Amino acid sequence: MLAPIAETLVFSFCYTVMSNIEFYFDKNKFVMFVSLVASATNVALNFVFISLFGFLAAAYTTLGCYVFMAICHFVYVRAIFKRKGIEPPFNPALLGGAGLGLIGLGLCLTLLYPYPIARFCAFAVAMGLLFVKRKQLIGFMRRIKKK
Numbered sequence: 001m002l003a004p005i006a007e008t009l010v011f012s013f014c015y016t017v018m019s020n021i022e023f024y025f026d027k028n029k030f031v032m033f034v035s036l037v038a039s040a041t042n043v044a045l046n047f048v049f050i051s052l053f054g055f056l057a058a059a060y061t062t063l064g065c066y067v068f069m070a071i072c073h074f075v076y077v078r079a080i081f082k083r084k085g086i087e088p089p090f091n092p093a094l095l096g097g098a099g100l101g102l103i104g105l106g107l108c109l110t111l112l113y114p115y116p117i118a119r120f121c122a123f124a125v126a127m128g129l130l131f132v133k134r135k136q137l138i139g140f141m142r143r144i145k146k147k
Contacts, residue, residue, distance in 0.1 A: 003106040003107075003109045003110045003113075004056075004059040004060050004062070004063040004106055004110070005059050005062070005063075006106070007063055007102055007103060007106045008059075008062055008063045008066045010099075010102055011063070011066035011067050011069070011070045011099070012066055014070040014073075014074070014095070014099075015066060015069045015070045015073055018070065018073035018074055018076070018077045019031045019073055021077045021080070022073065022076065022077060022080070025080050025084075027076070027080065030073075030076055031073070034068075034069055034072045034073060034076075035069065037068075038065040038066070038068055038069045039065075041065055041068070042061055042062060042065040045057075045061035045064070045065075046058050046061050049061060063103075067099070067103075070099070074092070074095065078092070094144075108122070
């Protein structure tokens, strides 16, 4: 249950960054509207799925609603920048890919949870890959930082 809740924090961060841009441009009503829709959807989905699948369903419905909010705010902020003639300070493909990768990783971790040895091996392989590719990763992060 920890993986989807931890993933929610990342999408919550994305939502917060995008909504702050909306607040800066005085687009507060959209923030309120999306938050209300996501909250109502979360309550409705929890009502249906908790009785069927237990509390794990609450974690996934919350994750889904935060993903929905992050996507809505991302699309709206891009539209604001386009109307204002401003180049967006973020790469949509990078954000989308990172989000999908995070969800995939969370799903893998959830599936590996009952198998501690497999989980440890997956962690060791991931750390080994990070170590081997560290120079490329550092270069990539430096390029992002320059933008």
